[in-house]
Amino acid sequence: xxxxxxxxxxxxxxxxxxxxxxxxxxxxxxxxxxxxxxxxxxxxxxxxxxxxxxxxxxxxxxxxxxxxxxxxxxxxxxxxxxxxxxxxxxxxxxxxxxxxxxxxxxxxxxxxxxxxxxxxxxxxxxxxxxxxxxxxxxxxxxxxxxxxxxxxxxxxxxxxxxxxxxxxxxxxxxxxxxxxxxxxxxxxxxxxxxxxxxxxxxxxxxxxxxxxxxxxxxxxxxxxxxxxxxxxxxxxxxxxxxxxxxxxxxxxxxxxxxxxxxxxxxxxxxxxxxxxxxxxxxxxxxxxxxxxxxxxxxxxxxxxxxxxxxxxxxxxxxxxxxxxxxxxxxxxxxxxxxxxxxxxxxxxxxxxxxxxx
Amino acid sequence: xxxxxxxxxxxxxxxxxxxxxxxxxxxxxxxxxxxxxxxxxxxxxxxxxxxxxxxxxxxxxxxxxxxxxxxxxxxxxxxxxxxxxxxxxxxxxxxxxxxxxxxxxxxxxxxxxxxxxxxxxxxxxxxxxxxxxxxxxxxxxxxxxxxxxxxxxxxxxxxxxxxxxxxxxxxxxxxxxxxxxxxxxxxxxxxxxxxxxxxxxxxxxxxxxxxxxxxxxxxxxxxxxxxxxxxxxxxxxxxxxxxxxxxxxxxxxxxxxxxxxxxxxxxxxxxxxxxxxxxxxxxxxxxxxxxxxxxxxxxxxxxxxxxxxxxxxxxxxxxxxxxxxxxxxxxxxxxxxxxxxxxxxxxxxxxxxxxxxxxxxxxxxxxxxxxxxx
Numbered sequence: 001x002x003x004x005x006x007x008x009x010x011x012x013x014x015x016x017x018x019x020x021x022x023x024x025x026x027x028x029x030x031x032x033x034x035x036x037x038x039x040x041x042x043x044x045x046x047x048x049x050x051x052x053x054x055x056x057x058x059x060x061x062x063x064x065x066x067x068x069x070x071x072x073x074x075x076x077x078x079x080x081x082x083x084x085x086x087x088x089x090x091x092x093x094x095x096x097x098x099x100x101x102x103x104x105x106x107x108x109x110x111x112x113x114x115x116x117x118x119x120x121x122x123x124x125x126x127x128x129x130x131x132x133x134x135x136x137x138x139x140x141x142x143x144x145x146x147x148x149x150x151x152x153x154x155x156x157x158x159x160x161x162x163x164x165x166x167x168x169x170x171x172x173x174x175x176x177x178x179x180x181x182x183x184x185x186x187x188x189x190x191x192x193x194x195x196x197x198x199x200x201x202x203x204x205x206x207x208x209x210x211x212x213x214x215x216x217x218x219x220x221x222x223x224x225x226x227x228x229x230x231x232x233x234x235x236x237x238x239x240x241x242x243x244x245x246x247x248x249x250x251x252x253x254x255x256x257x258x259x260x261x262x263x264x265x266x267x268x269x270x271x272x273x274x275x276x277x278x279x280x281x282x283x284x285x286x287x288x289x290x291x292x293x294x295x296x297x298x299x300x301x302x303x304x305x306x307x308x309x310x311x312x313x314x315x316x317x318x319x320x321x322x323x324x325x326x327x328x329x330x331x332x333x334x335x336x337x338x339x340x341x342x343x344x345x346x347x348x349x350x351x352x353x354x355x356x357x
Numbered sequence: 358x359x360x361x362x363x364x365x366x367x368x369x370x371x372x373x374x375x376x377x378x379x380x381x382x383x384x385x386x387x388x389x390x391x392x393x394x395x396x397x398x399x400x401x402x403x404x405x406x407x408x409x410x411x412x413x414x415x416x417x418x419x420x421x422x423x424x425x426x427x428x429x430x431x432x433x434x435x436x437x438x439x440x441x442x443x444x445x446x447x448x449x450x451x452x453x454x455x456x457x458x459x460x461x462x463x464x465x466x467x468x469x470x471x472x473x474x475x476x477x478x479x480x481x482x483x484x485x486x487x488x489x490x491x492x493x494x495x496x497x498x499x500x501x502x503x504x505x506x507x508x509x510x511x512x513x514x515x516x517x518x519x520x521x522x523x524x525x526x527x528x529x530x531x532x533x534x535x536x537x538x539x540x541x542x543x544x545x546x547x548x549x550x551x552x553x554x555x556x557x558x559x560x561x562x563x564x565x566x567x568x569x570x571x572x573x574x575x576x577x578x579x580x581x582x583x584x585x586x587x588x589x590x591x592x593x594x595x596x597x598x599x600x601x602x603x604x605x606x607x608x609x610x611x612x613x614x615x616x617x618x619x620x621x622x623x624x625x626x627x628x629x630x631x632x633x634x635x636x637x638x639x640x641x642x643x644x645x646x647x648x649x650x651x652x653x654x655x656x657x658x659x660x661x662x663x664x665x666x667x668x669x670x671x672x673x674x675x676x677x678x679x680x681x682x683x684x685x686x687x688x689x690x691x692x693x694x695x696x697x698x699x700x701x702x703x704x705x706x707x708x709x710x711x712x713x714x715x716x717x718x719x720x721x722x723x724x725x726x727x728x729x730x731x
Contacts (some may be wrong), residue, residue, distance in 0.1 A: 010422035124683035125676055126633045132620060140669020253438075253496050266490040298512060300502025309497035313487040 014263035014315065018278035023309060025282050027290035036293045043167040045288065052284040054171040056232045056251065056258060057277060061175075061182050062226030063255040064276045065219040068186075070268025071120055071127030072197040073220065075135035076227040076255060079109055080246030082138055083231030088151025088241030094156040105228050112138070113224030117217030135252070142243040149240040161237035171233050176277070178226065183273040191215050200269025227251070257308045260285055262314055282311070368496045385681065393652040394583055397524060400659040408537045410717045413655065415529075418542040419444075419600035419607070419623060424629075425553045426596025427622035428633035428643035429589040434569040434635025435484060435491035437590060439498035440597040440622055444615025447601030453693035463520045467600050476502070477594030481587030483519055491590075499619070517609050526606015542603045549599065553640045556592075569635025588704045601610030624671070625650050628678050631669060 029038035039045065059076050066073045083105045090101035096176075113135065119130040119147045163170050187191040195215040197205040230251070235241050262279030264271025286307060290300045381444055397703045398405045404413070431439040447469050454465045482496055484491040517523065529540035567575040568585045576582050601615065608614050623633075629646030631638030653674060657667055 119676060119680070123676075123680035125679045125685075126627075128623075129627055129679045132624070133676035136668040136675075136720065138669075140666045140672065143665035143668070144663060181405065253499075257493065257496060258492065260493050266492055275434055292469055298504045298508035299502040305497035305500030305502075308488055308500070309483060309494055312489045313483065314492045316488040316490075322588055328383030 005197040006215075015272050015275040015278065016265070018261070018263050018275045019316065019353065021314075022278050022282050025285050026288055029285050032289055038173045038292050040289075040292075045212070046165045046293070047164060047169060047350075049281075049284045050167070050172040051169050052287055053277075053280050054169065054175045055233055055249065056254060057172070057175040058226045058230035059180065059251045059255040060258040060262075060276045060280050061273060062263070063259050064224030064271060064273055065186075065195065066127070066183065066223045067256070067264055068195045068199045068268055068271050069219045070202070070217045071131075071216060071220065073116070073131045073223045073227075073254065074128065074252045075112070075116065075131040075138060075278050076230075077246030077251045078135045078138035079112060079224050079227040080231040080234065080249070080251055081241075081243050082112075082246075083109055083228035084235035084238070085142070085150055085241035086244050087232045088153055090153055091151065091157060091356050095156045098157050106225050106316045107123050107192065109224040109228030110221045112218065113221035117213075117220035120220065139247075146241075146243045149238075149242045151235075151241045152300035153239050157236050158239055159236075160279060161233060164255065168210045171236075173230075174233075178229065179273050179277055183224070186273065191218050194227050195219055196269055202319060205243060206236075207316060207324060213344050214307065254283070256261070261308060261311050269352055273281050275336055372604075376689065379653075384630075384642075385650055385678070386642050389628070390526050390645055390649040390652060390677075392595045393649060393656055394558040397652060397656050397659055401655070402605065404655075404659075407535050411536050411538065411540065411543060413651070414546070415540040415607075416539075417530075417648050417651040418546040419603045420618070420625065420651060421546055422549050422596050422600045422603070423622040424619050424643050424647040425549055425640060426593035426600075427619075427626050428553075428629070428631060428640050429565060429592045430491070430636045431623070431633060432635055433565045433586055433589045433633055434572070435586060435589065436495060436623070437469030437593045438492065438495040438619045439476065439480060439502060440593060441615050441618035442499040442502040442506075443473065443594055444599040444601045444604060445612060446502045447473065447598050448487060448605045448614045449506045449510055449581075449604065450524065451518045451605045452516050455522050456516065457519050459519045459521040462519060466522075466602065469602070470595065471645055473594045474591050477591035478587060480594065481590035484584075484590065485586040485644035491644050495619075499514045503612075510612075512612075517685045520604060521607035522602075523609075526603040526608075529604070542607070545599065545603065549596065550641070550644055551642075557640050561585070561588075565704050566636060568636075571636070621650065622647075624675050628675060632682075 019047050026040075033040040033045070045145065050297050059080065063073055063076065069349070085100050086105045086108060090104055091097045092150070116127075116130055116134050120127050123130075125133075160170050160174070186195065191214060194205065194210050194212075195218075197208070197210055197333070198215045202212050227246075231246065234245050234249075238245065258279040259271070259276050260266050261282060262275035262277070264269070264275060283304075286304065287300070290303065370465045394404075404407055423444070427437055439668075450469055450472070451465060454468070455461050462669035476498065480491070480494055483489050483494045520588060525541050527542075527544070528541075529543070531538050533539050557565075564575065564585050565588075567578065568580060568582050572582055575585075578726045597615075597618070600618070604614050626643045627633060627636070627646070628649055629638065629642035629644070631643055631646075650671070653671065654667060656668060662670070
């Protein structure tokens, strides 16, 4: 059957649509910014947009992996805050401590991700609840341990958040490098490939001989590590660690929205890192435009909410036509069962008729 | 599976099964609640006095009502993240529109209910007809509602509504023997819970669980899935509205009232043994989950635990509760048909709807149809 051809077309298509949407947002943004008497494509503005991308970008890259595995991570804002504090307090203004501080922070984050991953896979706790709980536990620790900002970042580390190559900030370059690495990880390694399989249908992948827990655990670990990178980056910008920096950014829900905006299926099994980067870019451009035209900050949230829903509605409306019927669908693994089934039954009918006619 | 087993049970087995229910995920929340209430009473004996206890129920009422609304959405297999923002929005609307004019109470109350139903309708239609995941729809609604309300009030929502309106949240029938006061909030909660129990027993209420369990079979059974899902969102938004009416009396008008209620409600529902993803759960247990959560906070207060650790302990408890119910359900699911396909039976194609397995058996031909297409 022609199942393969539309599949290839679609995978290209979803990411392409994300970037078409990004282009559209940029054009609308440029017009709006120009009417406000500013230049959208000035180096300063481009730098602002790219800077805005970097933190959410890190978090969203990790979130993509977790969502691919049909899980969620709501603990990221607290991991971000915790890592900003850990990094800043261990460095304590001394450049010699940069490398140990980064290593310790990333290791702690990986440990948190490991615990979450094991809770999800071994204890069979839904990812939503496991990470909601883990976030609350970290929040409890942060609230108890830190009364306010703490530690200080040495100047050398603050440069990461402050310098750039031309209009491109170093932080964005690091974020894009991380995206490239993760994209390669997804496409080239066995565990990366298994993430799609496990997210698509865990039972089928188990029957196919995949150790289903490993990809999920790795995804959660990488997600926490990425959140920690975001935390370190925020700390390098602020110069100190802050216990509220993650929650203020609302990175949990925003990163999930960016991932879904990037064309990744919230139910897992289908998506791409570059789509996510496109989604993050849409957010960054939107925020930038709304800041430049000095929109009321409360209206910003309204616009954001409407655009998230509208954009995702466009993707899913399109996906109805092109989804391959999938075995083992139930309420959790398929959003459009009737259409798929109808399609499947029609095809079945056609095939039955062929030999007789 | 379970239905066939039930038929074969003898009388004594049935009694032991009833006891087992209490430690099953379905009943565990009641056990947890009893333990927590006993622990609070041990620390602070005055808690068990009827007057104090009714105050406790009054405090839980908004949370329990929100949890009951969230129950319907979750059991239908969706999420409603917009509830907290809707509570805030309704609180601010009440504060701004009623002002100090008692005569406006009724029209504004009706307006709030209509607004709530409208929010639910939009959530539901976008989820069911436009096929946007409810997580995203309600997330967008959450941002838009909160932003819209703050924009409307200029970021500083103040001005409490007339005392007559606030009476619903903080007043009650006074001079009652034993209890001293029966708060209106408790009566509202009782009415909402009774209505919810009645609703789950109607054919429509049962179809909600069917949709959450398996949308495809529900559709083939002739259920209008889009309307069932939409109605659950309307129910959850209406319950958030009622909670808002109670909270405006109890807590006053502030943009932070209602903040985080969506996650508290989801936590309470999950504590009540309702499975995320839908198809399994009991509305009374969901309400009991809200009581258990508030009892937990009260206990931590009395035990002198630093308030900063409240969140941490809440986190541990919800993970433990869900891990427990997952372990029990997994134990139940270990039927030969899943673990050993060699015994001649076909392996279960679905992991989740284990309960519905017997009904779906006759549809075997249907499954093979799908497989061939693959």
